[in-house]
Amino acid sequence: MKAEIISVGTEILLGDILDTNSQYLAVRLPPMGIDLYYMSKVGDNLQRLAETIGRAHKRSDLVLITGGLGPTEDDLTREAIALTLDEEMYVDADMEQRLRAFFAARGFSFPERNVKQAMLIPSAQAIPNPRGTAPGWWVEKDGRIIVAMPGPPAELERMWEVEVAPRLARLTTGDVILSRTVKTIGIGEGHLDEMVSPLLKSENPTVGVYAKPDGVHLRLTAKASTQEAARRLIQPMEEELRRLVGDAVWGVDDDTLEGVIGAMLKE
Structure with a gap:
């Protein structure tokens, strides 16, 4: 399954807030065997948002959208999906x-503007959101899926973990994607790329070279039916990589340079 993430909000483009939602979702897709190919950020503009969603819907099996589900005039994700799919929105009674009851239970009057949060299109199902007033949308059309989730992280994370991820898990092939990061220091990115060039043509696992503040990282990524099978694919590649790079390797995965040095000083 090929996926794409779209983050919605002019505040993201202006740098007023950091888009942590994309990162949250991105790290959770590989263990489900879902390939993430594209990530986009788009402001609160109906035409640009509809164009972005339309492009994503044509090229990806799964489109995950965060933000733009609020009650205000510039919350346009629902309208953009409806425009993209050429469907009419309607208020689900x-x-x-439930929205009116949500406000009443907290002793607040109900703003009529919030009625837009009760809208659907024929191909959409509402996704419950007990942490807020914005239900998500699960849309299936033309053999593809669009999932729209609220922007506030607490609401998105609950919706993903409880509602969306379990549903997607039932649709995926069962393959998982596993990565192993080998961290090096003292060798430049270009030089290291040359040293491991015999491994860069491998398709499964793949090898990527990335310059980081603590050195240069080599990421090995494998796709297999289980995590254990993926580890077996990665292991001989890592052994060969370590042979090529030698003592430049100082850690793996979540190791920090400070932690490794501290452990050495204690020995």
């Missing part, structure tokens, strides 16, 4: 009733 049950959703509206």
Whole structure:
């Protein structure tokens, strides 16, 4: 399954907030065997948002959208999906009733503007959101899926873990994607790329070279039916990589340079 993430909000483009939602979702897709090919950020503009969603829907099996589900005029994710799929929006009576009850239970009057949060299109199903007033959308059309989730991280994370991820897990092939990061120091990115060039043509696992503040990282990524099978693919590649790079390797995965040095000083 090929996936794409779209983060919605002019505040992201202006740098007012950091888009942590994309990172949150991105790290959770590989263990499910879902390939993430594209990530986009788009402001609160109906035409540009509809164009972005339309492009994503044509090229990806799964489109994950965060943000733009609020009650204000510039919350346009629902309208953009409807425009993209050429479907009419309507107010779902049950959703509206639940929204009104949500406000009443907290002693607040109900702003009529929030009625838009009870809207659906024929191909959409509402995704419950007990942490806020913005239900998500699960849309299936033309053999592809669009999932729209709220922007506030607490709401998105609950919706993903409880509602979306389990549903997606039932649709995936069962393959998983596993990565192993080998961290080096003292060798430049270009030189290291040359040293491991015999491994760079491998398709499974793949090898990527990335310059980081603590050195140059080599990421090995394998796809297999289980995590254990993926580890077996990575292991001989890592052994060969370590042979080529030698003592420049100082750690793996979550190791920090400070932690490794501290452990050495204690010995």
